[in-house]
Amino acid sequence: MSTQTLPTTxxxxxxxxxxxxxxxxxxxxxxxxxxxxxxxxxxxxxxxSMAFKTTSQAVDGNAFSFPSPISIxxxxxxxxxxxxxxxxxxxxxxxxxxxVLTIFLAAFASYAIVRNWDRRLFRWSFxxxxxxxxxxxxxxxxxxxxxxxxxxxxxxxGVVILATMFQLSFSVLLFTAFLRSIxxxxxxxxxxxxxxxxQTFWKLIFPLLAPMSATVGIFAFLYAWNDxxxxxxxxxxxxxxxxxxxxxxxxxxxxxxxxxxxxxxxxAMAPAIVAYLFTQxxxxxxxxxxxxxx
Numbered sequence: 001m002s003t004q005t006l007p008t009t010x011x012x013x014x015x016x017x018x019x020x021x022x023x024x025x026x027x028x029x030x031x032x033x034x035x036x037x038x039x040x041x042x043x044x045x046x047x048x049s050m051a052f053k054t055t056s057q058a059v060d061g062n063a064f065s066f067p068s069p070i071s072i073x074x075x076x077x078x079x080x081x082x083x084x085x086x087x088x089x090x091x092x093x094x095x096x097x098x099x100v101l102t103i104f105l106a107a108f109a110s111y112a113i114v115r116n117w118d119r120r121l122f123r124w125s126f127x128x129x130x131x132x133x134x135x136x137x138x139x140x141x142x143x144x145x146x147x148x149x150x151x152x153x154x155x156x157x158g159v160v161i162l163a164t165m166f167q168l169s170f171s172v173l174l175f176t177a178f179l180r181s182i183x184x185x186x187x188x189x190x191x192x193x194x195x196x197x198x199q200t201f202w203k204l205i206f207p208l209l210a211p212m213s214a215t216v217g218i219f220a221f222l223y224a225w226n227d228x229x230x231x232x233x234x235x236x237x238x239x240x241x242x243x244x245x246x247x248x249x250x251x252x253x254x255x256x257x258x259x260x261x262x263x264x265x266x267x268a269m270a271p272a273i274v275a276y277l278f279t280q281x282x283x284x285x286x287x288x289x290x291x292x293x294x
Contacts, residue, residue, distance in 0.1 A: 050262035051075065058258040074263035081250045082264060087243035088271075090156055091225055094242055097160035098224035099217045102167045106216060107209055109168070110175030111201055115187075126176065133169040137162075137230055145233055154236040162234065163224050171216045178212040179205075214279050225272050243268050 046063050051074055053067040058074075078084065109129075116122040137144075148158040182205065190200045228244040235241055238249065247264050 047262050047266055050258055051266045052263075053259045055257055055259055058262075071259070074257070074259035075267065077257070077260045078264035078267065081260070082243070082246045084243070084267060086239075087241065087246040090240060091243040092271075094156050094159050094163065094231070095221055095224040097157075098163040098167065099220045101160065101164040102171050102220040103213050103216055105164065106168055106171035106175050107206060107213065108201075110172050110179055111205060113172070114176050114179040126172070129169040129172050133173075137166060141229075141233055148234050149236070154234055156231075156235060156240055156242070159231050159234050159242075160224075162230060163220075163227065166230075167220045167223055171220070174212055174216055175209065178209060182208055218276060218279050221275055222272055226269075 049065070049067055050058055050063060052070045052072070054069075054071045054073065057065070057067060057071075109125075113122045113126045144162060145154075148154045148162070153161065186204060187200050190204050195203070226244060227242075228248065231242040232245045232248070235245075241249065247268060
């Protein structure tokens with residue numbers, strides 16, 4: 001709740017206690033925060049409650065009612081229909097590969113660009129990457145489908161490569177902002193001690209990039225884990241599809257079993273929520289440090 005402290009009145013030296021006024025509540029800001037919280041928490045409550053209902057409770061027309069009795073039948077059926085372990089394993093492979101490649105490639109590229117900014121090639125490379133941010137995947141989907149099919153990359157590995165490329169521009173933008181806040185004197189001291197450029201990056205710079213690496217990693221994780229369009233267009237074998245695509249493929253089998261649908265959605269989004277809860281401290285640290293130079 002946003003508050004504003006009012007100045008106190010009264011003399012402290014005349015033996016009387018100073019008068020302390022109540023803090024003024026910023027009601028406009030508080031109301032906006034409450035509305036924002038409701039828009040997130042209310043759909044989340046409906047998703048959780050519907051997932052634990054029985055089929056008869058899910059179709060009674062009252063989405064806000066509490067499940068009674070609590071049932072996990074929806075989770076069991078969704079687990080079997082979508083072959084959840086297989087889909088989750090493929091999604092985890094795509095997500096982990098995208099996160100690792102994005103962090104390392106973006107860190108390498110950003111370090112080269114920032115430390116060679118006076119050279120035209122590196123400066124224009126940065127502008128090229130920024131321009132690539134404005135090219136959505138559907139615009140280049142058809143050429144990408146043809147290329148991946150021709151080179152035998154119409155599989156999860158091809159999705160990892162493409163997802164990394166599409167995440168690279170934004171990640172380089174974040175890393176370059178963070179690298180400019182690291183004093184160049186640290187690298188000069190390392191070179192005076194005999195460290196090479198490669199050693200300086202790995203042993204000095206890259207550990208300092210840990211907060212921003214967490215930020216880049218969580219963005220890449222959310223993108224790769226929740227992406228539907230790219231895997232559905234690139235992966236040709238339905239047995240190798242990621243979890244979001246499997247949910248869409250088996251959506252017709254859910255029929256009016258809303259508890260099965262919501263249970264499937266809840267299982268799919270749980271890893272992303274858990275990942276953010278474990279990394280939110282580093283994410284906020286990376287965002288705040290990257291925004292302030294010095």
